[in-house]
Amino acid sequence: MNRNGNTYTVLYAAIMVVLVAAILASVAMALKPQQVRNIEVEKKQSILASVNIASTPADAEKIYAEKIVNEYVVNVSGEKVEGDAFNTDLKREYAKPVEEMHLPVFECQTEQGIKYVLPLRGAGLWGPIWGFVALDEDMNTIYGANFDHQGETPGLGAEISTPVFEKQFIGKKLFDNKGQLVSIIVAKVGQDAPADHKVDGISGGTITSKGLEQMLLDDFARYEEFLKKKKS
Amino acid sequence: MSEPLFSKKNLKLLSDPLNSSNPITVQVLGICSALAVTAQLKPAVVMSISVTIVLAFANVIISLLRNTIPNRIRIIVQLVVIASLVILVDQILKAYVYDVSKQLSVFVGLIITNCIIMGRLEAFALGNRPWQSFLDGIGNGAGYAVILIIVGFFRELLGSGSVFGFQVIPDSWYITNGGFYANNGMMILPPMALITVGIIIWVQRSRNRKLIEN
Numbered sequence: 554m555n556r557n558g559n560t561y562t563v564l565y566a567a568i569m570v571v572l573v574a575a576i577l578a579s580v581a582m583a584l585k586p587q588q589v590r591n592i593e594v595e596k597k598q599s600i601l602a603s604v605n606i607a608s609t610p611a612d613a614e615k616i617y618a619e620k621i622v623n624e625y626v627v628n629v630s631g632e633k634v635e636g637d638a639f640n641t642d643l644k645r646e647y648a649k650p651v652e653e654m655h656l657p658v659f660e661c662q663t664e665q666g667i668k669y670v671l672p673l674r675g676a677g678l679w680g681p682i683w684g685f686v687a688l689d690e691d692m693n694t695i696y697g698a699n700f701d702h703q704g705e706t707p708g709l710g711a712e713i714s715t716p717v718f719e720k721q722f723i724g725k726k727l728f729d730n731k732g733q734l735v736s737i738i739v740a741k742v743g744q745d746a747p748a749d750h751k752v753d754g755i756s757g758g759t760i761t762s763k764g765l766e767q768m769l770l771d772d773f774a775r776y777e778e779f780l781k782k783k784k785s
Numbered sequence: 786m787s788e789p790l791f792s793k794k795n796l797k798l799l800s801d802p803l804n805s806s807n808p809i810t811v812q813v814l815g816i817c818s819a820l821a822v823t824a825q826l827k828p829a830v831v832m833s834i835s836v837t838i839v840l841a842f843a844n845v846i847i848s849l850l851r852n853t854i855p856n857r858i859r860i861i862v863q864l865v866v867i868a869s870l871v872i873l874v875d876q877i878l879k880a881y882v883y884d885v886s887k888q889l890s891v892f893v894g895l896i897i898t899n900c901i902i903m904g905r906l907e908a909f910a911l912g913n914r915p916w917q918s919f920l921d922g923i924g925n926g927a928g929y930a931v932i933l934i935i936v937g938f939f940r941e942l943l944g945s946g947s948v949f950g951f952q953v954i955p956d957s958w959y960i961t962n963g964g965f966y967a968n969n970g971m972m973i974l975p976p977m978a979l980i981t982v983g984i985i986i987w988v989q990r991s992r993n994r995k996l997i998e999n
Contacts, residue, residue: 577873581876588880591880757974
């Protein structure tokens with residue numbers, strides 16, 4: 554057969570496409586359950602990490618079942634509503650009208666009492682960033698934080714998911730003395746902000762740092778009513 | 786006519802890319818990822834390994850198919866092979882070594898666009914037998930790795946004061962702790978990677994005169 558002819562070329566391309574599609578599709582389907590499980594375990598590890606509990610993929614589910622004593626969904630007015638907290642997809646919730654949003658809350662039993670873990674989601678430079686922030690019972694002081702990202706630049710924006718960065722949040726406050734929501738400012742070098750509300754941003758990762766700051770402000774604003782109700 | 790697996794000619798396929806035909810410093814391919822992932826040593830190493838694996842196997846597959854590929858769509862066939870390999874590797878990592886796949890997340894796309902891979906498929910695998918193509922893939926992957934690791938080492942050392950994430954500059958040296966030293970923030974940014982690669986090219990050419998064009 555003429556290898557430069559049209560028929561050969563078209564046939565070759567068609568067979569190649571079908572073959573490759575079949576291989577990739579079957580591999581993807583065969584590995585799907587395992588991948589979904591990995592993602593769930595990772596989410597549990599992240600929630601635990603935000604309350605400063607270290608876990609491995611092997612023991613995460615056991616520790617999670619022990620420590621997370623309660624999980625529920627609230628709306629923006631701070632009232633509990635029906636819903637599955639663990640499987641709530643924030644991306645989908647944020648696309649809904651404000652009144653219909655479901656906001657998950659996880660309660661974690663620690664030696665220093667109950668901690669409230671709130672999930673967050675926002676935008677970095679290249680893609681989504683997300684995280685979990687644990688609050689003390691005063692609903693104001695941050696007990697721990699854990700952030701992650703899809704594709705921020707390693708060494709720069711991706712530094713938000715390192716312990717060095719996350720540890721800065723411990724002890725910071727969300728509200729000022731007058732009860733106004735200030736959230737946390739991720740500051741550049743030399744930028745002025747109250748020490749209670751300020752962490753250092755990442756050199757070379759300014760857009761990711763600002764995205765994180767925006768995420769904290771937007772998402773805590775959605776939980777504001779819940780935090781105020783719980784506090785009083 | 787059969788020649789030994791590791792004949793002199795075959796070994797040259799492995800060693801040449803390390804020096805006189807290095808993909809980055811001589812052929813100037815794959816510069817984009819050399820700038821992007823070398824702010825720290827660890828991602829540089831992970832990227833080097835992934836590129837080497839994909840390059841070696843893509844070379845073998847294209848070499849096996851080389852007598853059947855229609856000339857007019859050969860670039861497309863090459864891309865399909867590279868992309869499928871990368872997706873397969875990514876899927877398997879996601880299922881069995883989830884931590885590693887998270888490390889690799891952003892690099893996967895970069896592997897597909899890496900000019901070295903297409904360059905080698907086009908220049909070597911299309912005209913050579915599978916074993917030679919495999920060696921060529923490993924050799925070029927290693928040549929790429931050497932440069933990435935050198936650049937990553939200096940950028941992490943001078944930019945963050947650490948190597949592989951371990952602090953090597955004593956804390957007490959830093960100005961913030963009353964010392965005399967400060968990390969060079971410029972090293973973290975991509976332009977310094979380009980300058981570092983430039984310095985490597987300069988050193989290499991001053992030692993290997995054959996590479997100097999007139």
